[in-house]
Amino acid sequence: MSASGSRRLGVPPTPGAAWDRSGAWASIPERLREQGLRWTPQRRLLVEVLAQTDGHVTGGELVERCREADTTTIPSTVYRTLDVLEELGLIRHCHGVDGREEFHVLPETEHGHAYCNECGRSWDVEVEEVGAMLASFQERRGFEVDLSHLTVAGRCRDCRGAGGTGEAAVE
Ligand SMILES: [Zn+2]
Ligand SMILES: [Zn+2]
Numbered sequence: 001m002s003a004s005g006s007r008r009l010g011v012p013p014t015p016g017a018a019w020d021r022s023g024a025w026a027s028i029p030e031r032l033r034e035q036g037l038r039w040t041p042q043r044r045l046l047v048e049v050l051a052q053t054d055g056h057v058t059g060g061e062l063v064e065r066c067r068e069a070d071t072t073t074i075p076s077t078v079y080r081t082l083d084v085l086e087e088l089g090l091i092r093h094c095h096g097v098d099g100r101e102e103f104h105v106l107p108e109t110e111h112g113h114a115y116c117n118e119c120g121r122s123w124d125v126e127v128e129e130v131g132a133m134l135a136s137f138q139e140r141r142g143f144e145v146d147l148s149h150l151t152v153a154g155r156c157r158d159c160r161g162a163g164g165t166g167e168a169a170v171e
């Protein structure tokens, strides 16, 4: 081991690296101001609600959760703030099978989604699972796939299992 003295202490997180969640949230007021948005109680409430959110959440659900704490919540303020938070990389949207926007809070890795048409559950699809498809689009079409916009619908193992060995469960 050479003591090269290259200890990287206090280096700020680089884009794409795993984020320190609390650090990312702490810088929001300042970053919103840089985008020309005032740090208002409604925006603070939305950020607090987001910080307590795991997984996926729709804009409508966020408006509802904000309304529980503040009945004067204005939906357009929530959506406008969501847009800016996405530009800042703090949240990311994808689309459910019905096309409805869903938001991820601080997504650690880009991923797609699989939805079961029967039970309505959803799962994250990792890049390793669809690597062959991504490579094929790249090679044949020169097309770079936005994995977070990949939404696949079908039937999950549990729902298929309920009808026997993969046979359709007829009602
Ligand atoms: Zn979209
Ligand atoms: Zn299912």
Ligand SMILES: [Zn+2]
Binding pocket: 056, 104, 111, 112, 113, 123, 124
């Ligand atoms: Zn997801």
